[in-house]
Amino acid sequence: MASARKLGAQNSKTRDALIKATTQVMIDEGYAAVTTRRVAAEAGVNPALVYYYFATMDELFLEVFRRGAEANLERQRQSLSAERPLHALWEVSTGPFGAKLLMEFMALANHRKDIRVEIARYIERFREIQQAAFTFLLRAQGVNVDDMPPVLLSIMLGSFASILVNEQTLGIELGHAELTAFVERLIAGLEPPTPNSERT
Amino acid sequence: MASARKLGAQNSKTRDALIKATTQVMIDEGYAAVTTRRVAAEAGVNPALVYYYFATMDELFLEVFRRGAEANLERQRQSLSAERPLHALWEVSTGPFGAKLLMEFMALANHRKDIRVEIARYIERFREIQQAAFTFLLRAQGVNVDDMPPVLLSIMLGSFASILVNEQTLGIELGHAELTAFVERLIAGLEPPTPNSERT
DNA sequence: GTCTATACTTCGATAGAC
DNA sequence: GTCTATCGAAGTATAGAC
Numbered sequence: 174m175a176s177a178r179k180l181g182a183q184n185s186k187t188r189d190a191l192i193k194a195t196t197q198v199m200i201d202e203g204y205a206a207v208t209t210r211r212v213a214a215e216a217g218v219n220p221a222l223v224y225y226y227f228a229t230m231d232e233l234f235l236e237v238f239r240r241g242a243e244a245n246l247e248r249q250r251q252s253l254s255a256e257r258p259l260h261a262l263w264e265v266s267t268g269p270f271g272a273k274l275l276m277e278f279m280a281l282a283n284h285r286k287d288i289r290v291e292i293a294r295y296i297e298r299f300r301e302i303q304q305a306a307f308t309f310l311l312r313a314q315g316v317n318v319d320d321m322p323p324v325l326l327s328i329m330l331g332s333f334a335s336i337l338v339n340e341q342t343l344g345i346e347l348g349h350a351e352l353t354a355f356v357e358r359l360i361a362g363l364e365p366p367t368p369n370s371e372r373t
Numbered sequence: 374m375a376s377a378r379k380l381g382a383q384n385s386k387t388r389d390a391l392i393k394a395t396t397q398v399m400i401d402e403g404y405a406a407v408t409t410r411r412v413a414a415e416a417g418v419n420p421a422l423v424y425y426y427f428a429t430m431d432e433l434f435l436e437v438f439r440r441g442a443e444a445n446l447e448r449q450r451q452s453l454s455a456e457r458p459l460h461a462l463w464e465v466s467t468g469p470f471g472a473k474l475l476m477e478f479m480a481l482a483n484h485r486k487d488i489r490v491e492i493a494r495y496i497e498r499f500r501e502i503q504q505a506a507f508t509f510l511l512r513a514q515g516v517n518v519d520d521m522p523p524v525l526l527s528i529m530l531g532s533f534a535s536i537l538v539n540e541q542t543l544g545i546e547l548g549h550a551e552l553t554a555f556v557e558r559l560i561a562g563l564e565p566p567t568p569n570s571e572r573t
Numbered sequence: 574g575t576c577t578a579t580a581c582t583t584c585g586a587t588a589g590a591c
Numbered sequence: 592g593t594c595t596a597t598c599g600a601a602g603t604a605t606a607g608a609c
Contacts, residue, residue, distance in 0.1 A: 351522045
């Protein structure tokens with residue numbers, strides 16, 4: 174494992190396909206379904222190529238996580254510069270990578286230390302950025318930060334998105350309508366539509 | 374798999390040890406670490422005994438889940454008849470089975486249909502019971518159910534407990550103090566200490 | 574870069590002695 | 592009820608031809 178073997182180019186098309194395929198398998202069937210052969214089949218390439226591009230399966234997992242994390246941070250960045258940042262952010266959080274993949278990685282992290290560290294760093298980074306943005310946002314709305322600290326808003330929204338997405342996978346709906354309504358009321362109060370903003 | 378082989382008694386001590394060992398391995402290292410040999414070693418019994426007591430590994434997982442679920446429902450029942458039900462319930466929710474094991478099972482459910490159904494049923498049952506109890510509790514406190522529907526309170530507390538416990542595993546603390554304070558304020562408001570209740 | 578072939582390990586599951 | 596022994600399948604990973 175992890176020998177001095179040379180690896181293929183970072184910008185290879187096949188490498189991209191493997192990362193994409195792994196992501197898909199994780200979302201569809203969970204991390205335990207990710208095997209050399211399964212991923213190669215999904216990507217439509219030869220199984221041996223996995224080891225041409227990645228030293229170990231763990232490296233593949235890490236790369237999938239990094240890609241997803243960066244993509245998510247980028248989506249977050251765009252949300253924060255949108256007309257109504259909180260609304261845009263909520264859309265992103267309830268999307269596919271926002272919660273479903275993250276739960277898979279958290280479960281995976283339970284017995285892979287390298288991955289655990291990477292995930293922890295990402296979540297903290299994600300939350301710090303939101304905290305900074307929310308600080309301005311709430312101040313602009315005249316919200317008292319003792320009633321609603323920015324970091325609290327961040328962790329609450331993240332936790333709500335997570336439970337909604339993951340329970341939806343199980344086919345659970347009980348309480349979801351109420352929670353969604355609550356979130357919409359909350360962010361509408363913190364971020365009323367401006368006169369010249371388009372309707373939703 | 375799942376042949377007509379006869380299984381050992383349900384009340385066997387060895388069987389209990391296997392269930393307990395599996396639970397522990399899942400909490401410590403995640404469901405992917407659960408193998409015939411690993412579980413047997415943890416329980417201090419011979420690996421072949423796993424198949425004497427369970428038809429398949431999936432059956433073992435299901436039994437672990439059912440045990441944990443029943444134990445949790447029982448703890449919930451006791452909480453609801455405590456002096457301050459919300460406070461007691463919050464304690465239980467942030468305990469070991471409340472969130473950590475549940476996440477493992479949700480991840481496991483991603484590629485095992487039988488388990489998915491069982492988990493969905495359990496969560497709904499759990500939430501329905503809370504909803505019923507909270508309906509009385511909130512009414513007694515004169516809370517308007519339009520502001521705080523009982524099922525919303527249930528799903529919110531569950532989601533908060535989940536994020537706190539699971540992030541704690543990763544060593545994340547950012548926002549946790551604020552969230553904990555928020556929950557304590559929330560449930561203290563809904564459930565003020567009665568004159569003759571002991572101090573906490 | 575991509576393929577075939579294969580070494581090595583571990584897993585789930587069973588058979589049968591005790 | 593518990594043990595040893597083992598089978599077949601599937602996993603990670605590598606070597607080497609093309």
